Amino acid sequence: MKATQHPESPGEFLRSVSSELGALFPGLETGTVRMLSVRDNRHSWTLELSLRVGNATTELVIKRPKSTNIADVRATVAGVIRTSNSSALRGGEGGFVRFPEIVGVILENTALVMRRIDGTRLDEAFGIGSKIDEKRCIESLRNLGKWLRSFHEASTLPGGARRAFPFQIRPYQDSDCTAVPIERCLERMGINVRAIELFLRTLERVSEAVPKESKRLTQTFGDFRVWNVIISAEGDYLSDLPVVLCWDNPWRDISAMITSIEYMAARPRNLAFRKRIQPERLTQHFLSSYFDESLPSAESVDLLNVPAMLASIEDLGHSKRIQDLAAKLWIERRVRSVLTRVGRRSAQ
Numbered sequence: 001m002k003a004t005q006h007p008e009s010p011g012e013f014l015r016s017v018s019s020e021l022g023a024l025f026p027g028l029e030t031g032t033v034r035m036l037s038v039r040d041n042r043h044s045w046t047l048e049l050s051l052r053v054g055n056a057t058t059e060l061v062i063k064r065p066k067s068t069n070i071a072d073v074r075a076t077v078a079g080v081i082r083t084s085n086s087s088a089l090r091g092g093e094g095g096f097v098r099f100p101e102i103v104g105v106i107l108e109n110t111a112l113v114m115r116r117i118d119g120t121r122l123d124e125a126f127g128i129g130s131k132i133d134e135k136r137c138i139e140s141l142r143n144l145g146k147w148l149r150s151f152h153e154a155s156t157l158p159g160g161a162r163r164a165f166p167f168q169i170r171p172y173q174d175s176d177c178t179a180v181p182i183e184r185c186l187e188r189m190g191i192n193v194r195a196i197e198l199f200l201r202t203l204e205r206v207s208e209a210v211p212k213e214s215k216r217l218t219q220t221f222g223d224f225r226v227w228n229v230i231i232s233a234e235g236d237y238l239s240d241l242p243v244v245l246c247w248d249n250p251w252r253d254i255s256a257m258i259t260s261i262e263y264m265a266a267r268p269r270n271l272a273f274r275k276r277i278q279p280e281r282l283t284q285h286f287l288s289s290y291f292d293e294s295l296p297s298a299e300s301v302d303l304l305n306v307p308a309m310l311a312s313i314e315d316l317g318h319s320k321r322i323q324d325l326a327a328k329l330w331i332e333r334r335v336r337s338v339l340t341r342v343g344r345r346s347a348q
Ligand SMILES: Nc1ncnc2c1ncn2[C@@H]1O[C@H](COP(=O)(O)OP(=O)(O)O)[C@@H](O)[C@H]1O
Pocket: 039, 041, 042, 043, 044, 045, 046, 061, 063, 100, 114, 115, 116, 117, 118, 121, 227, 228, 230, 239, 240, 241
C-alpha cells in the first residue's frame, strides 16, 4: 500500500495532493498551492486549498473518506460520483439547492476534488457572531423544504413504502441501505418490552395519519442535516453528497432535518442565545415549505423524531470520541423523554 493512500499527517496529505493536482489542472504551478485549512471530521478528512492556474485563482476542497479498508474508501468515492449524477437530485427545475462541482478524483480514486464553496455552514449561520441575518437563514430552510419535496417527487416509485422509516432504521452515512428494526434499537437502549410495544402502536397510528405525499416510497438523501448545508452568495448548497440514495419513506429526510435543528439549538454555546435560535419556529418554516396544504400534526412530528434520533445513534456507532459519546447520551435522553410522554398520555 502506498503512503499517499493513508496520509499520516496534514503535511503529508497536502504534499501528495499537490503533486497530483497537475493531472486535473494542466498549467498548474505546484509552488502556488496553498493550504487554507485541514479538518479531521468524523467520516472524512477535508483539505481546503487555493492554487493558481494561469492568471486565475481557484479554491478547492479535497475530501478523503475515512476507513481502514482502502477498498471501502474507493467504494465511497465511486458512490459519491454516482450520486452526483442522479437526475432526481437536481430536483426538477426548482434550483432551490445546488451541489458543489466535482472536478475529479486523485490518489488512486481515494480522494474527491471539488470546488470550494465560499460561504457559511447553516448551523454556524445561526451561531454567535454570525453575519448572516435570520431572514436569510429562514429562506435557506424554506429552500431546503421545497427542494426536498421536489427531490422526493422526482424519485417516487409506485406503491407505498414497506419495511421503511419509521419502523426500519438506516444510518445516514452508510454505504449500503441495510436497516435495523426500530425495536432492536430501543432494546439496545434498555427500554422495556411494554414501553416499546406501546410506542410502536402509537407510532403506527400517527404515521397512518400524516399527509399522503409523505407516505410514498422514494429515494432519500440520508444525511439531510443543517451542518451539511452551506449558504453562499450564489445560493444554498448541500455540501455532503451521500454514497447511495436509499429507497425509503420521505420522513427519513424530513425528521433528519428537524432533529438536526434541535441538536443545533441545544449546543451549549447556543443555549445562551435561545432568543435567536427558536427551533420550533425554524421547523415550522421547513415543514410548511415541504407540505403544500395540510401540515402533519405536532404529535406525529414529535414521535417521528424518535426513529431519526435512533438513526443518529446508529451513525455515531462505536465512536470513542468524547463529543460523540456526549451526543449519544444527550440523544438517548431525548428518546426516553418522548417515550415517557407517550406512556403518560396512554395512562390518562
Ligand atoms: N465543496 C465544499 N466547499 C466548502 N466547504 C466544504 C465543501 N465540502 C465540504 N465542506 C466542508 O467540510 C466539512 C466536512 O465536509 P462533509 O462533506 O460534511 O464531510 P463528512 O462526510 O465527514 O461529514 C464541512 O464543514 C463542510 O462544510
